[in-house]
Amino acid sequence: MKLRSLIAPLIAIPVVAVLAACSSGASAGGDATSSAHELKVAVVLGGLANDGGFNQYAADAAHALEKKGEITAQIRESVTTSSDAEAAFRQYASQGYDLIIGWGLDFANSVFTVAKEQPKAHFIATGSADILTKATANVETWTYASDQQGYLTGWVAGKTGLSPVGVVDGQLAPFNETTYKALTLGLKDANPSATELKPIFTGSWEDPALANQAAKAQIAAGAKLIVTGAEGYTPGVLSAAKAGGIATLGASSTSSSDAKAVNIGLVKLDFTPTLEEVVRHLQKGDFGKHSYTSTIANKGLIFADINQVGAAPGLPKDIADQVDELAKKLASGELKVPSVG
Known part of the structure; x- marks a missing residue:
């Protein structure tokens, strides 16, 4: 899960979704007295809405609130250039959308550019941790705790009892370097005797053949568990793991x-x-200057698609409950995710 750039629709979100947005008649600036179901929300993605990863997370949130009758949503998929992103943002602002979300690291500058031109429109910009200080009167900002995402992944990997643990991913970059440092900490906290193999980064988010070769190399080196991601390359990792009789962690069920x-x-x-909190701010008329971070404690980061597989017989049957308990301890301050430095 990464705040991918537009270069490779990270978690591109399939589903060229055009969720019909019932017109609410609201202005671009919104109406503090509007009810939630009148709010129109546009989500601009760098990839596909059904990618099983980062892009789908935004689409799923919009769909969830739409099903509850709180918003109507429009999903724009596979926007891959800054100029196209800015054009989309301007379009939705001119059409009176109450909230426009630029979902992805490389959309941030485009969001702020258009927000200055459209001061009555409301936007969400996403990015790395530094974006949290950049919220304005009409742009709220969001990120996720990549250290906690990595820590929880490593912690679950440790709970399986499988070792050595290998990694196969697309690229090592600043946005996921922290994730992998934290993964090591989580793995050791859950299973001090676990060992790790040298990670393999293929350089491509989309090439399953390269990922398949990398996974086979990890298996040949003794890996009993491969940590990977929900990307275009992922099928290659999964097929190698199946052939090698080992388990994986980090892929989507789809x-x-x-x-x-x-x-x-x-x-x-x-x-x-x-997104529910942002909608509340729009309804109350106090949108702006807010920033958000998804964490384990606030359930913005969760362990999902739990699947008991034969190659991981040691995975606790109550792993979901154990993760919930970890979240409670983090929320109360009883535990803290170790610093990765």
Whole structure:
């Protein structure tokens, strides 16, 4: 799960969704007295809405609130350039959308550019932790705790009892370097005797053949569990794991037909609580200057798609309850995720 750039629709979200937005007649600036179901929300994605990863997390949140009757939503998929993003933001602002979300690291500058031109429109910009200080009167900002995402992934990996643990991913970059440092900490906290193999980064988010080769290399080196991501390359990892009789962690249940056989789950984002809070601010008329971080404690980061597979017999049957208990301890301050430095 990454705040991917537009270069490779990270968690591109399939579903060229055009969720018909029932016109509410609201102005671009919204109406503090409007009820939630009148709010029109546009989500602009760098990829597909059904990618099983980062892009889908935003689409799923919008769909969830739409099903509850709180908003109507429009999803714009596969926007891959800054100029196209800005055009989309301007379009939705001119059409009177109450909230426009630029979902992805490389959309941030475009969001702020258009927000200055459209001061009565409301936007959400997403990015790394530094974006939290950039909220304005008409732009709220969001990120997720990548250290906690990595820590929880490692913690669950440790709970499986499987070792050595290998990693196969697309690229090592600033946005996920912290994740992998924290993964090591979580793994050791849950299973001090666990060992790790040198991670393999193929350089491509979309090439399953390269990922398949990398996964086979990890298996040949002794990996009993491969940590990966929900990306275009993921089917290659899953097929190698199935053939090698080992487990994976981090793929989506929809990544490929092999996921059911080998993948024990993933730490995913739930953007729904944040979007609900943003909607409340719009309703109350106090939108602006707010920033949000999805964490384990606030259930913005959750362990999902839990799947008991034969290659991971040690995965606790109550792993979901154990994760909930961890979240409670983090929320209360009883525990803290170790600093990655």
